[in-house]
Amino acid sequence: MQHHHLRAAVPASLAAAALLATAACGTTEDTGGGDETDDAAGPVSTVDARGETVELDAPAETVVTLEWAETEIVASLGTMPAGAADLEGYQTWAGAAVPLDDTVTDVGTRSEPSIDAIAGLAPDLVVMETDDEKLIPQLEEFTAVLVTQGSDAADNIGRMKSDVTMIADLLGKDDEAEALLADFDAKVEEVATAIEAAGTADVPYLFADGWDDGSTISIRPFGAGSLPGALAGAVGLANAWTGETDELWGLGATDVEGMAQFTDTELKFVYNNSFDDDIFNEKLMGNAIWDDLKFVEDGEMYELPHGAWTFGGPRSCELFLDFYAEVYAS
Numbered sequence: 001m002q003h004h005h006l007r008a009a010v011p012a013s014l015a016a017a018a019l020l021a022t023a024a025c026g027t028t029e030d031t032g033g034g035d036e037t038d039d040a041a042g043p044v045s046t047v048d049a050r051g052e053t054v055e056l057d058a059p060a061e062t063v064v065t066l067e068w069a070e071t072e073i074v075a076s077l078g079t080m081p082a083g084a085a086d087l088e089g090y091q092t093w094a095g096a097a098v099p100l101d102d103t104v105t106d107v108g109t110r111s112e113p114s115i116d117a118i119a120g121l122a123p124d125l126v127v128m129e130t131d132d133e134k135l136i137p138q139l140e141e142f143t144a145v146l147v148t149q150g151s152d153a154a155d156n157i158g159r160m161k162s163d164v165t166m167i168a169d170l171l172g173k174d175d176e177a178e179a180l181l182a183d184f185d186a187k188v189e190e191v192a193t194a195i196e197a198a199g200t201a202d203v204p205y206l207f208a209d210g211w212d213d214g215s216t217i218s219i220r221p222f223g224a225g226s227l228p229g230a231l232a233g234a235v236g237l238a239n240a241w242t243g244e245t246d247e248l249w250g251l252g253a254t255d256v257e258g259m260a261q262f263t264d265t266e267l268k269f270v271y272n273n274s275f276d277d278d279i280f281n282e283k284l285m286g287n288a289i290w291d292d293l294k295f296v297e298d299g300e301m302y303e304l305p306h307g308a309w310t311f312g313g314p315r316s317c318e319l320f321l322d323f324y325a326e327v328y329a330s
Contacts, residue, residue, distance in 0.1 A: 041058065041059070041172070042057075042058065043055060043056065043057055043058070044056050044058070044059050044060075044169055044170050044171075044172055045169065045170075046146070046165075046166040046169035046170055047166070048146050048147045048148065048166055049129075049130055049147045049148055049149040049150075049163075049166075050130075050133075050147050052147070054144055054145070054146050054170060055144075056124065056125065056144055056170055058124075058172075059170065059171050059172025059173070060079075060123075060124035060125035060144075060170050060171055060172075061079070061124055062082045062121060062122060062123045062124045062125075063079055063081050063082060063123060063124065063125050063126075063127060063171070064081060064082060064083040064084065064107060064118050064121060064123040064125070064126045064127070065081045065083075065084045065085070065126075065127045065128075066084075066085045066107075066110060066113050066126065066127065066128040066129070066132050066135075067085065067110055067127075067128065067129045067132070067148075067150060068085075068086070068089070068090050068093065068094040068110070068309055068311070068312065069094075069129075069148075069150065069163070069309065069311055069312050069313050069316075070127040070128070070129065070148060070163070070167065070313075071084040071085075071090055071094070071100070072094060072097060072098045072309065072312050072313045072315060072316060073163065073164055073167050073313040073314075074127060074167060074171070075098045075100060076097075076098045076180060076313060076314065076315050077164075077167065077168055077171055077173040077176045077177060077180065078173060078176050079171050079173065080100065080101055080103060080104060081100070081104050082103075082104070082105060082121045082123060083104065083105040083106070083107040083117065083118060083121045083123065084100065084104050084105075084106065084107065085106070085107055085108060085109060085110040085113045086106070086108075086109050086110050087100065087104060087106040088106075089110075091307070092274055092275070092306075092307065093274050093307065093309055094307060094308075094309030094312055094316065095307045096305055096306060096307030096308050096309075096316075096319060097307070097308065097309070097312065097313075097315035097316040097318070097319050098313075098315050098316075105117070105121060107121070113132075113135070115135070115138050115139070118139065118143075119142050119143075122142075122143075123143050124143065124144065125143065125144050125145075125146060125170055125171075126139050126143055126144070126145050126146070127145075127146045127148065127167060128145065128146070128147055128148070129147065129148055129149070129150035130147055130148075130149060130150060131150070132147075133147060144170075146166065146167065146170055148163040148166065148167065149162070149163060150163070150311070151227065151248050151249050151250075151311060152248065153223070153225030153226065153245065153246065153247050153248060153249060153250035154225065154247070155230075156225060156226065156227045156229075156230040156250065157227075157230045157231070157234060157317075160227065160313060160314065160317065161181055161184075163313070164177050164180065164181060164313060164314060165177055165181075180314050180315075181314060183314065183318070184314040184317060184318060187317075187318045187321045187322070188231075188234050188235060188321060190321075190325075191235045191321045191322070191324055191325045191329075192234065192235040192236055194325050194328075194329040195235055195236055195237070195324070195325065195328045195329050196236060197329070198328060198329040200328045200329065201236045201237055201238070201328065203266055203267060203268055203328075204237070204238040204239060204240040204265075204267045204268075205232060205237055205238070205239065205240060205267060205268045205269070205270055205324075205327075206221065206239070206240040206241055206262065206267050206268070206269050206270070206295070207221065207222040207226075207228050207229065207232070207239070207241075207270045207271070208220055208221045208222065208241075208269070208270075208271055208272075209222075209271060209272040209279075209310075210271070210279040210280065211277075211279065212277070212279065212283060216255055216256075217255065217256055217279060217283060217284060218253070218255060219253075219254050219255060219256070219258070219259065219279075220251055220252065220253060220254075221241040221243065221245075221251070221252040221253075221254060222239075222241070222250065222251060222252075222310065223239060223241050223243075223245035223250040223251065223252055224239040224241075224250065225245060225247075225250030226245070226249060226250030226251060226310070227250075227310060227311055227312070227317070228270075228310050228320055229250055230250075231317055231320050231321055231324070232320075232324060235321065235324055235325075237324065237328065240262065240265060240267045243258075249311070256284065256287055256289050256290055257289060259289060259290065259293060260289050260293075262293055262294070262295065263289075263292055263293055263294065264294055265294060265295070266294060266295070266298075266300075267294075267295050267300065268295065268300045268302060268327055268328070269295045269296075269300060269301045269302065270302050270304060270323075270327065271301065271302070271303060271304065272303075272304050272308075272310065273303050273304070273306075274304075274306045274307065280301065281301070281303075302323075302326075302327050304320075304323060305319060305323065308320060308323070
């Protein structure tokens with residue numbers, strides 16, 4: 001599948017999931033990487049998603065990240081990564097919450113990062129997700145490796161918090177992690193309160209992105225177990241998508257014909273358009289099924305802010321929460 005939208009819009013391991021189908025707190029932390037804020041000067045350790053204990057003699061200062069969520073999390077904890085995979089994609093799809101500065105070196109794609117480029121940075125630590133595990137033997141020849149889970153449709157908020165905590169353990173940034181997650185929890189409470197006061201939560205939402213498959217438009221709904229779905233559920237919103245989703249990412253798959261089930265359903269349609277290819281407002285217009293959908297007729301379509309990463313860390317999650325507040329409580 002060669003469509004640029006699909007390749008860029010998903011984590012590297014989501015290629016398999018894709019085949020199913022075929023900003024009040026948006027400010028960032030000081031990401032200068034100052035050592036003064038390290039919680040620990042001596043040895044640090046954590047247990048990663050593999051169940052492996054990862055130990056360092058001192059908190060990691062030179063860090064390379066191989067997925068966008070981990071890039072965001074490391075930077076939001078106050079350590080600018082020395083290297084990261086697919087910087088251009090990060091800025092397009094994930095950079096709104098936590099921008100990177102020009103000191104970060106691109107180390108290749110997320111699916112095939114350059115081992116030589118990573119080694120050239122002499123990192124204290126490489127942070128990756130479980131789908132990159134084939135790289136571990138090569139990386140462990142010269143550095144420590146931390147593997148995060150990246151997603152879990154059974155509890156994506158709890159999983160996200162766990163990923164933050166394990167990364168913070170090895171950066172010596174436990175205090176920063178505590179503050180970051182406290183901000184996130186406060187945002188959940190704030191938005192839940194605003195939506196409850198607005199009395200609009202009885203209208204469900206449908207969250208999706210899409211891409212042009214040539215002869216058809218593929219649509220990918222985000223189920224209740226996806227990270228955006230979990231965030232919506234945490235503030236009292238109901239997901240209109242009840243179809244099948246995968247167990248890792250919480251994503252479904254459908255097409256325009258499959259959307260006919262929502263012809264008469266009152267809902268708010270939330271969609272991603274970071275590549276400006278406007279599947280939903282341009283390419284589907286004129287399609288009889290699409291034009292007949294109630295939310296299209298009613299104009300209940302809401303475009304996400306560009307660069308809000310649907311699989312990100314706490315700061316990306318706050319962007320989504322603010323967006324839900326805008327859609328449901330403004």
